[in-house]
Amino acid sequence: MPFRVLVAPALLAAALFAQSPQPQRTPTPNDTLVSPEVAPDHRVTFRIYAPKASEVTLGGDFLTGRAKLEKDEKGVWWFTSEPLTPDFYNYSFLVDGVKTLDPKNPQIKPGTTSNDNMFEVPGPEAAFEDTLPVPHGEVRIVWYQSSTLDAMRSMRIYTPPGYDGGTARYPVFYLLHGGGDDDAGWSTMGRAGFILDNLLAAKKAKPMIVVMPNGSMPRPAGAPAVGNAGAQDKFADELLKNIIPYVEKNYRVLANRENRAIAGLSMGGGQTLRVAPRNPDLFAYIGVWSAGVSAQATASFEELNSAFLDHPEKTNRSVKVLWIGVGEKDPLANTSSKNLVAVLNRHGIKNEFHESPGAHTWINWRHYLNDYAQLLFR
Secondary structure (H helix, E strand, O other), X not given: OXXXXXXXHHHHHHHHHHHOOOOOOOOOHHHHOOOOEEOOOOOEEEEEEOOOOOOEEEEEOOOOOOEEOEEOOOOEEEEEOOOOOOEEEEEEEEEOOEEXXXXXXXXXXXXXXXXXXXXXXXXXXXXXXXXXXXXXXEEEEEEEEEOOOOEEEEEEEEEOOOOOOOOOOEOEEEEEOOOOOOOOOOOOXXXXXXXXXXXXXXXXXXXXXXXXXXXOOOOOOOOOOOXXXXXXHHHHXXXXXXXXXXXXXXXXXXXXXXXXXXXXXXXXXXXXHHHOOOOOXXXXXXXXXXXXXXXXXXXXXXXXXXXXXXXHHHHHHHOOEEEEEEEOOOOHHHHHHHHHHHHHHHOOOOOEEEEEOOOOOHHHHHHHHHHHHOOOOO
């Protein structure tokens, strides 16, 4: 009888594949491309390999307008910035009109409408937000059932160093993001956890829990992306009925007005104004950043918040800090933020107004968080 060896089809195919010559991939400049590249003089070079593109531009919070990239003979587009102040920045490319992330940079700031890349220019000016060798807290992704939306929602919650091993109860700070972002905004581009870690290590702030909810609410098609009263009211309902009760049930917090703070930027500033003045028993600390009340909305704001505005002695006793910040180049500085200050002053409501350099960017909002957090729960 002849002797036969049976070979499984898969093994046979693998053997034949291993013996056949493999096609060689042609190397491209993309294989060794570096982007972004931060030079010692703080100039930053951005590169993207797009040999078939006809135009590439760069946008970022360190630019005024968009920058055009140049193309070399290998198909690499590049742009070098002016020296940048040490800080964290965001950017993205526009390749033939299509927004494109930098494929060489894994640092991403997610959002609800678009994503961006992030990068750091290191230096002493950025030490307050940097990743330093100090005790670190945790930023947790927490899922909860929203009765407002009949859906599962997520939020980020920062707990200070030592929280898990202790029994102490902490004050709680509700920190709201802006339009186009979600609950990841403050813990990525906002650097909130690192800012709090560094403040606590320097004993410049009281230990606290920071709750960063998702303030982007579903809205009907065609509704404005930000500033929509219906969406603001929906978020207020979500915060009061779902988020605060969840936090106070599941975390060791001091559940009273003196130990609650709230602040928000842009859309989150509008949400803060929607929640805090109408619930004076909830928050002793209020922060409104790059937001306010327009002249057209002043009468409505005064009517809706009459209990807060028309009794300044009571309000000034219960609100320990009302902190308003805006960049001098922010379009909302004169149209909303300063008008809010004028309304408060007219009613005798104590407030702190801070106008900083710059525009409507995270560059300002991280500084506002750093300054505001040092005033809380004193």
